Amino acid sequence: xxxxxxxxxxxxxxxxxxxxxxxxxxxxxxxxxxxxxxxxxxxxxxxxxxxxxxxxxxxxxxxxxxxxxxxxxxxxxxxxxxxxxxxxxxxxxxxxxxxxxxxxxxxxxxxxxxxxxxxxxxxxxxxxxxxxxxxxxxxxxxxxxxxxxxxxxxxxxxxxxxxxxxxxxxxxxxxxxxxxxxxxxxxxxxxxxxxxxxxxxxxxxxxxxxxxxxxxxxxxxxxxxxxxxxxxxxxxxxxxxxxxxxxxxxxxxxxxxxxxxxxxxxxxxxxxxxxxxxxxxxxxxxxxxxxxxxxxxxxxxxxxxxxxxxxxxxxxxxxxxxxxxxxxxxxxxxxxxxxxxxxxxxxxxxxxxxxxxxxxxxxxxxxxxxxxxxxxxxxxxxxxxxxxxxxxxxxxxxxxxxxxxxxxxxxxxxxxxxxxxxxxxxxxxxxxxxxxxxxxxxxxxxxxxxxxxxxxxxxxxxxxxxxxxxxxxxxxxxxxxxxxxxxxxxxxxxxxxxxxxxxxxxxxxxxxxxxxxxxxx
Amino acid sequence: xxxxxxxxxxxxxxxxxxxxxxxxxxxxxxxxxxxxxxxxxxxxxxxxxxxxxxxxxxxxxxxxxxxxxxxxxxxxxxxxxxxxxxxxxxxxxxxxxxxxxxxxxxxxxxxxxxxxxxxxxxxxxxxxxxxxxxxxxxxxxxxxxxxxxxxxxxxxxxxxxxxxxxxxxxxxxxxxxxxxxxxxxxxxxxxxxxxxxxxxxxxxxxxxxxxxxxxxxxxxxxxxxxxxxxxxxxxxxxxxxxxxxxxxxxxxxxxxxxxxxxxxxxxxxxxxxxxxxxxxxxxxxxxxxxxxxxxxxxxxxxxxxx
Numbered sequence: 001x002x003x004x005x006x007x008x009x010x011x012x013x014x015x016x017x018x019x020x021x022x023x024x025x026x027x028x029x030x031x032x033x034x035x036x037x038x039x040x041x042x043x044x045x046x047x048x049x050x051x052x053x054x055x056x057x058x059x060x061x062x063x064x065x066x067x068x069x070x071x072x073x074x075x076x077x078x079x080x081x082x083x084x085x086x087x088x089x090x091x092x093x094x095x096x097x098x099x100x101x102x103x104x105x106x107x108x109x110x111x112x113x114x115x116x117x118x119x120x121x122x123x124x125x126x127x128x129x130x131x132x133x134x135x136x137x138x139x140x141x142x143x144x145x146x147x148x149x150x151x152x153x154x155x156x157x158x159x160x161x162x163x164x165x166x167x168x169x170x171x172x173x174x175x176x177x178x179x180x181x182x183x184x185x186x187x188x189x190x191x192x193x194x195x196x197x198x199x200x201x202x203x204x205x206x207x208x209x210x211x212x213x214x215x216x217x218x219x220x221x222x223x224x225x226x227x228x229x230x231x232x233x234x235x236x237x238x239x240x241x242x243x244x245x246x247x248x249x250x251x252x253x254x255x256x257x258x259x260x261x262x263x264x265x266x267x268x269x270x271x272x273x274x275x276x277x278x279x280x281x282x283x284x285x286x287x288x289x290x291x292x293x294x295x296x297x298x299x300x301x302x303x304x305x306x307x308x309x310x311x312x313x314x315x316x317x318x319x320x321x322x323x324x325x326x327x328x329x330x331x332x333x334x335x336x337x338x339x340x341x342x343x344x345x346x347x348x349x350x351x352x353x354x355x356x357x358x359x360x361x362x363x364x365x366x367x368x369x370x371x372x373x374x375x376x377x378x379x380x381x382x383x384x385x386x387x388x389x390x391x392x393x394x395x396x397x398x399x400x401x402x403x404x405x406x407x408x409x410x411x412x413x414x415x416x417x418x419x420x421x422x423x424x425x426x427x428x429x430x431x432x433x434x435x436x437x438x439x440x441x442x443x444x445x446x447x448x449x450x451x452x453x454x455x456x457x458x459x460x461x462x463x464x465x466x467x468x469x470x471x472x473x474x475x476x477x478x479x480x481x482x483x484x485x486x487x488x489x490x491x492x493x494x495x496x497x498x499x500x501x502x503x504x505x506x507x508x509x510x511x512x513x514x515x516x517x518x519x520x521x
Numbered sequence: 522x523x524x525x526x527x528x529x530x531x532x533x534x535x536x537x538x539x540x541x542x543x544x545x546x547x548x549x550x551x552x553x554x555x556x557x558x559x560x561x562x563x564x565x566x567x568x569x570x571x572x573x574x575x576x577x578x579x580x581x582x583x584x585x586x587x588x589x590x591x592x593x594x595x596x597x598x599x600x601x602x603x604x605x606x607x608x609x610x611x612x613x614x615x616x617x618x619x620x621x622x623x624x625x626x627x628x629x630x631x632x633x634x635x636x637x638x639x640x641x642x643x644x645x646x647x648x649x650x651x652x653x654x655x656x657x658x659x660x661x662x663x664x665x666x667x668x669x670x671x672x673x674x675x676x677x678x679x680x681x682x683x684x685x686x687x688x689x690x691x692x693x694x695x696x697x698x699x700x701x702x703x704x705x706x707x708x709x710x711x712x713x714x715x716x717x718x719x720x721x722x723x724x725x726x727x728x729x730x731x732x733x734x735x736x737x738x739x740x741x742x743x744x745x746x747x748x749x750x751x752x753x754x755x756x757x758x759x760x761x762x763x764x765x766x767x768x769x770x771x772x773x774x775x776x777x778x779x780x781x782x783x784x785x786x787x788x789x790x791x792x793x794x795x796x797x798x799x800x801x802x803x804x805x806x807x808x809x810x811x812x813x814x815x816x817x818x819x820x821x822x823x824x825x826x827x
Binding site: 030158161170362435438445447450481483504507508509512516518519520 | 565567568604632640641642644645649662664665667668669670671707708709710726727728730731732733734735736759760761763764766767769770771772773774775788789792793795800802817822824826827
């Protein structure tokens with residue numbers, strides 16, 4: 001069959017996926033229902049694969065479906081489902097629209113492709129998912145939207161709200177910024193710039209050189225049942241297909257299509273004036289000559305090398321308090337999100353797509369720097385200087401596509417101990433200034449942090465915090481609220497393996513009030 | 522919002538925006554001077570539902586017309602600090618908030634806005650407190666307090682520790698400010714009352730906590746004097762405040778205090794709770810700074826039992 005209509009179907013499906021996924025990552029008003037997220041992201045290859053490895057289930061079998069689709073129709077994932085691929089199509093359509101001819105056949109870079117794929121797999125086997133996380137197209141897309149575009153969207157929203165609110169229009173409201181993670185922004189820029197440049201100049205060259213998923217699916221698609229081929233008997237040799245091929249995989253001169261590189265966009269089928277291109281079953285035709293391995297290689301420059309610019313340490317905020325605190329917080333373990341079970345499990349499963357970072361209404365989930373070690377770069381951690389984990393909130397538990405954060409029901413979440421609050425008395429305002437504070441205890445949802453008598457003068461009755469570690473859930477309310485600077489007087493030290501907190505004892509007050517009684521004044 | 526409503530609001534908003542530029546900040550408090558003045562300094566009610574108690578209290582003060590000028594802009598500031606349902610009594614009773622808004626509109630208010638700078642996530646607090654819905658049903662406007670962009674720096678001339686702070690622009694813009702705290706136990710300030718509730722109109726509370734909290738609370742009360750303070754003591758959290766751990770912390774007291782003197786209102790509410798007002802240091806400090814009166818003797822108090 002000629003399949004001229006396939007391009008239109010592809011554009012429709014991919015526009016649908018791209019729009020929804022962009023909306024999901026930019027959704028700063030939390031309008032996207034968390035229940036819908038799993039369905040939308042079901043087919044995302046890497047998150048689904050990791051989820052399956054850690055907990056094989058039908059709900060995690062999206063990548064198997066992708067493999068089956070690839071074996072049937074080739075790399076349709078790359079054009080219909082992959083958000084980074086679709087983003088490249090948009091960039092290419094805008095950035096390369098004046099260039100003619102748009103594309104030329106490119107030599108395959110099989111060595112490079114296989115080397116990147118091999119390194120990624122080796123890394124995984126050696127216990128580091130860093131390379132996979134850096135190169136996974138879904139997570140890369142997530143970071144572009146979450147770390148780069150989302151702040152811009154929030155800025156535009158806030159400007160619009162500032163203009164509209166004085167006019168009495170309150171449909172928009174100003175939104176608080178998330179903490180900026182400079183490393184993550186740098187890495188994301190280091191992904192976006194080369195990808196965008198390649199997309200504008202060379203179509204889907206990134207997908208056929210760097211992307212390990214593209215390579216892996218390419219290994220299958222070269223043997224796919226349905227493939228595009230040149231019917232040399234019917235082909236008029238106009239070369240239109242070559243000029244619209246984003247993957248550069250149509251070689252008119254030799255009359256072959258490299259199906260390991262074909263991304264299934266079907267642009268070629270739409271422009272073929274005759275019957276020269278066919279999309280049909282592979283065993284109908286003779287075997288094509290094997291493609292020659294490419295001689296040129298790219299330098300793997302986009303990511304790891306750029307990590308060097310990371311030395312932008314966290315700035316210590318200016319000191320306002322009359323007596324700056326002197327004792328640094330002694331954190332022995334980072335705090336991984338609720339539902340992650342343990343730091344080890346989390347870092348092994350998370351692809352750093354930053355969907356939870358986008359979704360967290362309290363802005364407490366922040367891309368990490370080296371808190372999880374170099375291999376855990378950009379995987380989100382709980383940053384209690386940025387916010388605290390709302391006791392009743394379960395948003396992140398329901399959006400994670402890779403299963404690094406697993407669903408917990410509300411009650412279970414409230415008993416999950418992510419870490420334990422540690423009190424540094426010498427930093428506390430009550431100790432240094434002899435004035436009451438208690439901000440930590442105010443925020444504590446279980447009263448694990450409670451106030452006990454400290455000093456009693458006729459002028460002041462001072463109370464000071466005390467921690468009951470058994471009922472502390474490590475939500476970070478105390479740390480976030482603690483006003484001392486530069487070091488907090490109370491902070492949460494992470495539990496490498498999440499524990500179960502004891503339920504706070506409920507003491508029911510047995511007071512009855514007689515409403516007929518006189519007022520006490 | 523339909524297009525007509527949009528245009529109406531736009532025109533109305535531009536006129537007001539212009540006038541507020543002309544008059545500068547704080548036009549409201551200067552204008553809040555009332556012709557005759559209410560017949561009592563303080564009204565205490567007990568034994569009814571929040572709405573019924575407020576109806577009686579405000580009627581005995583001459584109705585909301587005593588405080589709200591026709592066409593006035595009203596800010597109602599309940600406590601919406603926590604992501605807890607109404608029965609936990611962590612936030613002001615939504616029925617009371619709604620009834621206050623209704624009275625404002627009946628008195629001829631042009632618009633009634635409601636916000637709080639919450640402690641837990643603001644969207645969850647607004648929703649789960651029941652206040653967002655109550656405000657909307659009563660015709661009021663619920664507004665975000667969650668972005669620093671809404672806050673403007675003001676100086677606190679009489680402040681001892683708090684000499685300047687950032688307050689929500691709605692406070693500066695309002696003709697009438699109705700402060701609606703809920704009476705609660707509080708781990709930092711012994712009790713949370715009218716003066717403590719004002720912490721929800723400022724941006725940086727941390728500064729207060731690290732610079733003598735009680736003094737800052739009193740300092741701010743010297744700057745920001747609500748037209749009316751309505752203390753919700755219908756359900757009262759008597760332990761584990763201010764967030765509370767369970768409904769076991771709550772005692773139904775079915776009481777309410779309405780006062781024009783913020784300090785007197787707080788003193789009376791402290792007595793209701795069973796504490797000596799002098800135990801709450803910021804009440805004592807405010808009394809000494811002559812912001813209001815802690816001593817309830819000599820005030821004209823109307824006591825109502827339903």
